[in-house]
Amino acid sequence: MTSDPKKPTPPEGLPDQLVLELHQLNAQELRKTIIHAQELLSFQNESPSPVEPNPGDDILQVTEHDGYTEVVKRVFCSEGCDDCPHGPYHYYVTQEHHPNGTEKPYWRFIGKIELDDE
Template sequence: MTDFSKGPTPPEGLPDQLIADLAELTPDELRKTIIHAQELLQFHEETEFPIEPEPGDDILRVTEHDGYTEVVKQVYCHEGCDNCPHGPFLYHVTEEPHPDGGTRTHWSFIGEAKVNQD
């Protein structure tokens, strides 16, 4: 079992049982859980998830902040790269207004990120 005492703090209002269940999942199961949660949000039309990874990206962590979303991801090259995956890299993602009245997602590269592999 992973020691989460140094890990991220769950958002306020998240049920204790869900927090405990998520803590028991493997990284692969967590990624699948994120995908399913995004699909449920879109199904309920409550909100559109602003993080759309590029093909070959592997999102490791998403943390909401006031004014931006912090994203840590790894990047996979095309076939033949012996050094894949690259990263993890830290990005700040924001929704920016445009003159046409819409908004677009903007990814700002911050740098390399440390990810607990416990």
């Protein structure tokens, strides 16, 4: 879909037309889109995904399972790195319960992975 290796790759199964429209939005419009998508998930009694990309992450695949989320992502480091992007890497993400009652995603690194389309 894109030739720029630093441009995020859309998740598998996202309609092409939606991807094109999202790429045309500015930062404020994207934030509003995220809020609305979370509201729609809540309306459908679905919890939002625990997967929030860190700056420099390019999430390639997200697969929900009972009790965990499987994630494949590439990682970009600082400017000037000739080896970027790194990966893709495979992770299992679970919800970690804290004594104060909060939950946070816990990313368990599985290892480097080869994708079929590479």
